[in-house]
Each structure stands twice: as structure tokens, then as C-alpha cells.
Amino acid sequence: MLIVGDSLSAAYRLDTRQGWVALAEQQLRVEHPGFELINGSVSGETSAGGLARLPALLDKHGPDWVLIELGGNDGLRGFPLARLEANLSEMIELAQDAGADVALMQIRIPPNYGRRYTEGFEKLYPSISDSYDVPLLPFFIEEIALDSELMMDDGIHPNAEAQPLLADDMKDHILELLKH
Template structure:
């Protein structure tokens, strides 16, 4: 039997090496599920719940139950301010590439008497950064105790509807509506919701988030 020409032998060796390399290479890791990023303060971080799930964890259960493949990344921190969130957000957007950002900040700024204009500017910067990264934003509003005086509280509360209108955002006017004045729904400090309140908050946020995800699903279907 005639020996194969050198070029053919070299080609066979190259193909054999290529095949062995492909067999030895580790399988590519599957892409992580699309993310929903929650950026908030202690109201979203689960302050005082003693191990009970906070509303972002319940929201992830709701997503799974309704057939959405998304994971919830809860980047909330107790004591977080709008300025602090604005500093952290770029890194979070880069790391998680979220499809949606649930923005729940500003309450600590208000409790510290920060200028509403400054709070609004920080929130707007986060809205714009999220959109530039390809994420939809749901704005979650908060109100201040009445003892801060009507002039300040009215200026503060006007931030959220104004931003929602300017940027055409789905938003929750007051995250603790119907909860803040009910004893069983609030912890002893009168600021943080109890474990019993968490499903109510998750439901309220879900109503807004679901519309965002449905629109994204429809857009993907139209494009594909």
C-alpha cells in the first residue's frame, strides 16, 4: 500500500489534534439568567426581618411562578443614599447587565434633610445610566414622616412623579402605601415594614415589573 503524501499526512495530524483538543476542552459555561437589579436602602435590604425573606426574594419567586427566567439581584444596603447608589450603579450595571432596574432610593437623603434638588439629580443620573446600559427602570417612591414639615415633605415627594413623567417610567408612588399606618405591618421603629408586609410590597412591585418584562418579550418577538 502506497504511503500517503507528506501534505496529506500533515493534514491528518492537524485534524486529529483539532479533534482531540475539542474533546478535551471544557464545555462552555451556560449564560446566567437575565437579571432584575434592585437598588435600594433598608426598605429593600430586609432590615429587621430576622431571616424572613424581604420583598426582592419574594419577587423572584413570583417571576419563577409566572414563567419568567429572571433572577433578582438585590444590591440594596441599609443606610444607602441616592448619592451612594449613583456611585455604585455603574459597576452593578457592568457586572450584572440587568434587563430591569428597580430604583428605591432617596428616603435616607430625605431623613437627613438633603436638598430635594440634589436627590432628584442623583436619581435622574441613575435612570439615565440604567437606560444607556439597556435596562428598563421602575421607580419606587417613598414619603417622609409628617414631622419634617409640609414644605419640605411636599418638595421631596414631588421628586418621584416628576421623574416618572419626564422619563415615562412605570412607578410606585409610595412603596409603603396602606402599610405605614398599620401596626402589624410596621416594625417598632415605625419606618421598616415587617415580614408580614413583604408579600404586599412584592405584589405592588410585581404589578409594575410585569408590564416592563412583557414589553421586552413583545419587542424580542417582533425583532426575531
């Protein structure tokens, strides 16, 4: 499974071995010895950046699954929702054309971007998921983000203590995807 995400999956300001992707892979390999989680995440990544990098990642790794965890940086920069929708849709199509199953993660942004933009942003993910009939995973840091003890001083990124919790949660979601 290829994870194409941003700093939330790239282990921002941590050793990548401490990040949820590496920790989840260790857990998943216990039950599925040949399983590999490929972390194609980059801090600061937008949907346009992920789209630009995706063809090379697909060629290099040939994943069975692609999990797209992108859009937060688009939202934080106030990018047009139509552009985000087009980029995520094209990523799904590219991954499917390469023979991979795709899952999309719901992303949330702070409410200070205005009600219309924030609501439109949140509704975009279920709409894309429905349009392409791909699983939609819940925003994985939702509960963690409410606990300042589990967040870095920037209030945006989960800290090292949060990573095992994220790994446990994501492991369960990934196992559910693998059943299908």
C-alpha cells in the same frame, strides 16, 4: 431586574430570604422561569450611595430593567432636593446608557419635615418620571405603614409578616413593567 434600594428593599433586620425581593422572585419565576430579581439594596443607602454603586452593579449584572427605590434616607436627613433630583436623574441616565429600562418608585417621608420640603420631595418623583419618560411605581409600603401590626418597633420598616404582602404587590407591578 436590578433593584437599587435602601432598607425597605434590603430586608432590614430580616434574613434576606424573608424579604419582599426574594419572595417576589420566587413568585415571578413560576410564570417566568428565567426571571431574576437582583437585590442591589443596602440599608441606610442614600441616592448618592446608590449612584456611586450603580456602575459596578450594571457592569456585573447587565440587567434588562433597573428599579430605583431610593431617596427616603436623603429625605430623612433633610438633604437638598436638588441633590436628590440630580442623583436620581444620573442613575436613570446611567442605567439607560447601559441598555436597561428604568422604573422609579415614589418615595414618601413623614410630614414632620415641614410642608414645603415634604411637598417638594413628593413632587420630585413624578417630575423626574415625566422628564425621563420612565414608569413611576406607587410607594410600596404606603398601606403597610399604616398598620402597626405589620411594622417593626421603629415604625419605619415593614416586619416579616409584611414582606409577603409587599412581594405580592410588587410582583404585580413588575409583571406590568415586563409587559412593556
